[in-house]
Amino acid sequence: xxxxxxxxxxxxxxxxxxxxxLQLIKQADNSLDVAExxxxxxxxxxxxxxxxTKYPDSxxxxxxxxxxxxxxxxxxxxxxxxxxxxxxxxxxxxxxLHRIGEMLPPVETPIAAARWDWLSLAVAYHQIGDTGRAxxxxxxxxxxxxxxxxxxxxxxxxxxxxxxxLMGQTQLALDITRQIADCSTRIYNxxxxxxxxxxxxxxxxxxxxxxxxxNFATSRGCSWELGLVAQTLLRAGKEAQARTLFLNIVETxxxxxxxxxxxCCPPELAVAAAEMGDAALALSLLRTVQDENPWxxxxxxxxxxxxxxxxxxxxxxxxxxxxxxxxEAYAELIEAALKRGDxxxxxxxxxRLSKLADDAAGRRPGLLAQRAKAEKALYNDDRWRxxxxxxxxxxxxxxxxxxxxIGAPLLAALVRIETGxxxxx
Numbered sequence: 001x002x003x004x005x006x007x008x009x010x011x012x013x014x015x016x017x018x019x020x021x022l023q024l025i026k027q028a029d030n031s032l033d034v035a036e037x038x039x040x041x042x043x044x045x046x047x048x049x050x051x052x053t054k055y056p057d058s059x060x061x062x063x064x065x066x067x068x069x070x071x072x073x074x075x076x077x078x079x080x081x082x083x084x085x086x087x088x089x090x091x092x093x094x095x096x097l098h099r100i101g102e103m104l105p106p107v108e109t110p111i112a113a114a115r116w117d118w119l120s121l122a123v124a125y126h127q128i129g130d131t132g133r134a135x136x137x138x139x140x141x142x143x144x145x146x147x148x149x150x151x152x153x154x155x156x157x158x159x160x161x162x163x164x165x166l167m168g169q170t171q172l173a174l175d176i177t178r179q180i181a182d183c184s185t186r187i188y189n190x191x192x193x194x195x196x197x198x199x200x201x202x203x204x205x206x207x208x209x210x211x212x213x214x215n216f217a218t219s220r221g222c223s224w225e226l227g228l229v230a231q232t233l234l235r236a237g238k239e240a241q242a243r244t245l246f247l248n249i250v251e252t253x254x255x256x257x258x259x260x261x262x263x264c265c266p267p268e269l270a271v272a273a274a275e276m277g278d279a280a281l282a283l284s285l286l287r288t289v290q291d292e293n294p295w296x297x298x299x300x301x302x303x304x305x306x307x308x309x310x311x312x313x314x315x316x317x318x319x320x321x322x323x324x325x326x327x328e329a330y331a332e333l334i335e336a337a338l339k340r341g342d343x344x345x346x347x348x349x350x351x352r353l354s355k356l357a358d359d360a361a362g363r364r365p366g367l368l369a370q371r372a373k374a375e376k377a378l379y380n381d382d383r384w385r386x387x388x389x390x391x392x393x394x395x396x397x398x399x400x401x402x403x404x405x406i407g408a409p410l411l412a413a414l415v416r417i418e419t420g421x422x423x424x425x
């Protein structure tokens with residue numbers, strides 16, 4: 001611990017640097033030039049960081065690290081101002097992330113519940129290039145998992161491992177996942193880690209994790225999650241195993257439902273049917289699960305269209321009552337049409353999606369984000385940024401109820417646009 005003399009020796013130069021920083025901030029406040037204001041604020045921030053790194057034993061360093069007021073200077077507010085500088089370029093993706101982050105309900109401490117919106121924000125920052133901010137957001141959640149603070153009675157990690165694997169922390173994600181006994185979370189995590197490995201081209205890990213998921217499901221009697229296991233086996237190139245498992249699930253789960261009209265089947269089974277190329281079964285399953293799991297509608301229809309079943313997929317989409325879900329389905333069908341080399345169909349679908357967004361008169365931010373996603377796929381230029389900016393504008397003007405829930409969908413669309421992969425869907 002530093003002596004009083006040492007602290008006194010450090011306080012002199014630290015104080016001088018602090019005064020210099022405040023003078024720079026005052027100059028920035030009086031500047032009418034955005035570039036000059038930005039430069040002055042960044043220079044002030046460098047001085048604050050230098051105080052912390054060069055004079056850590058000074059009272060000023062302690063106040064800055066702990067976001068305390070220094071006189072009437074609010075360092076926390078200053079750091080927020082620094083982060084907001086990304087919006088000097090209002091159409092930049094980092095500005096979009098900053099604005100979405102400002103809309104998210106704050107994280108309650110101590111952390112005791114899953115916050116997929118904030119974890120999605122961390123993934124988005126990592127993918128879009130601000131890894132420091134990403135780590136800053138995700139670290140408290142990882143700490144909470146290690147303490148056992150973000151888990152239910154089954155030991156679920158509640159999305160932390162899945163966020164970590166999308167941030168390149170595969171081994172840490174696996175370490176957390178393999179401590180979980182709960183069927184659903186363990187298999188979902190393994191499937192997502194395998195999917196991320198496939199996107200990176202690591203087919204060896206994808207294969208190993210598919211086998212691990214299958215073996216875990218078998219040993220623990222995890223029946224509800226087998227549709228997800230089948231998808232993972234298919235992604236690993238184990239088509240024969242995936243198809244055999246899938247047919248067995250249909251035999252035992254869906255057939256029984258048709259006889260008893262009891263609880264049907266997991267929504268992942270409908271997605272698996274679409275991936276296996278059984279369009280009729282996929283739609284039949286979809287009808288039974290979509291009310292409680294509306295996300296399955298675009299997921300299933302998009303997969304059907306990519307396998308050449310665009311006409312029945314579109315016919316189904318046209319009957320969807322929820323405008324946001326129908327818009328997302330259109331966006332998936334547009335991407336599928338382009339992958340099949342059918343720009344005519346893609347353009348026709350784009351007209352339908354644009355009409356939905358126009359009819360909503362800027363009141364549906366999720367729909368505008370889907371239009372932005374479709375524009376990126378169809379035109380492959382930056383015109384999507386205007387639509388995404390409109391989506392955020394609409395979200396900021398929405399009710400508290402909408403603002404509370406819109407963050408994760410906006411982040412999912414943005415990451416899909418930036419990476420080409422449905423990481424947060």
